[in-house]
Amino acid sequence: MKKIYSLIILAFLAACDDGDIAVAEIDFSDSDVELCGEYLYYMLGDNNTESLTLYISSNNNIPYLDGSVDYTINNSTNTLIYRVYDGDATDYFCNDIQPASPNVISEWTVLDGDVNITTTLEYDDEDGIDFEDEEPGSMDSNGEYPDALDTDGDGIPNYMDEDDDGDNVPTIDEIDFDDDDNPILTDTDGDGIPDYLDNDDDNDGILTINESIDGDLNPANDVQAGNDLANYLLVEEQESLEATEFIEHTYYITFTNDITPDPNISFVNDNGTELRLDNFDFGSYDFTETIELTPDFVE
Ligand SMILES: [Ca+2]
Ligand SMILES: [Ca+2]
Ligand SMILES: [Ca+2]
Ligand SMILES: [Ca+2]
Numbered sequence: 001m002k003k004i005y006s007l008i009i010l011a012f013l014a015a016c017d018d019g020d021i022a023v024a025e026i027d028f029s030d031s032d033v034e035l036c037g038e039y040l041y042y043m044l045g046d047n048n049t050e051s052l053t054l055y056i057s058s059n060n061n062i063p064y065l066d067g068s069v070d071y072t073i074n075n076s077t078n079t080l081i082y083r084v085y086d087g088d089a090t091d092y093f094c095n096d097i098q099p100a101s102p103n104v105i106s107e108w109t110v111l112d113g114d115v116n117i118t119t120t121l122e123y124d125d126e127d128g129i130d131f132e133d134e135e136p137g138s139m140d141s142n143g144e145y146p147d148a149l150d151t152d153g154d155g156i157p158n159y160m161d162e163d164d165d166g167d168n169v170p171t172i173d174e175i176d177f178d179d180d181d182n183p184i185l186t187d188t189d190g191d192g193i194p195d196y197l198d199n200d201d202d203n204d205g206i207l208t209i210n211e212s213i214d215g216d217l218n219p220a221n222d223v224q225a226g227n228d229l230a231n232y233l234l235v236e237e238q239e240s241l242e243a244t245e246f247i248e249h250t251y252y253i254t255f256t257n258d259i260t261p262d263p264n265i266s267f268v269n270d271n272g273t274e275l276r277l278d279n280f281d282f283g284s285y286d287f288t289e290t291i292e293l294t295p296d297f298v299e
Contacts, residue, residue: 033285036094055079068118080110108267122254125162127171134159154295160251167208171196208232210240248294256286
């Protein structure tokens, strides 16, 4: 994820008796936060010749930990370090064996302070219906949606369910889209229930799921010779086969780790020179997991 800030370092040269203040600027605004191992977050700046690294030692599975946790930087088990290298450090991280180059020519370490990592989860079934329009209800204090609508009662709420009415025709195949890619909620039988929420799309009394007469769990490919539409969309086609399984479902969870150091945090080098950061923000790391499951069949 791109970050929308830049870092300004004000260097207070403690060794200078005359009170000189050196001002330096580093810019990680075009940098992505990366993660390797358990748990090293890092990003590269200035043509990959400088880095910010946050290492946290924890029994928590930090990237997946829903909620907000403060970690104490102690410069041993938990570290936050700014480094400058004598060459490109793109391949410096995530190795079992430390590469011989580039060399670190300058290192600034946080001795104490807190870093907050807040993780949020975002669900998507990629079915063409916006999250808000899938009636998730209100989010509770645990970040869950206990009152979310589950039209087909298969245990997967609509906002995660790629077949909302449980008729074995995916929602994305039961809607059309306008030129701006907005969903058009088609209603074949005109009963006021859009096809993607209607388990009998042609209102012929035979459930759509049972109009897959070849038993392959796909009603959309049962088309009689001479017809343009599948049986489940035509009242005159009455053949049925009772289904006992749902199709496999896929949904996606995007985890976002927002990493926020204490705003007063400061870095020091071996000479005791101190760097203070103005509006310091580590940015965020995100990744997406794919979940595949077949819900238990509901009559
Ligand atoms: Ca859905
Ligand atoms: Ca469906
Ligand atoms: Ca309908
Ligand atoms: Ca039907």
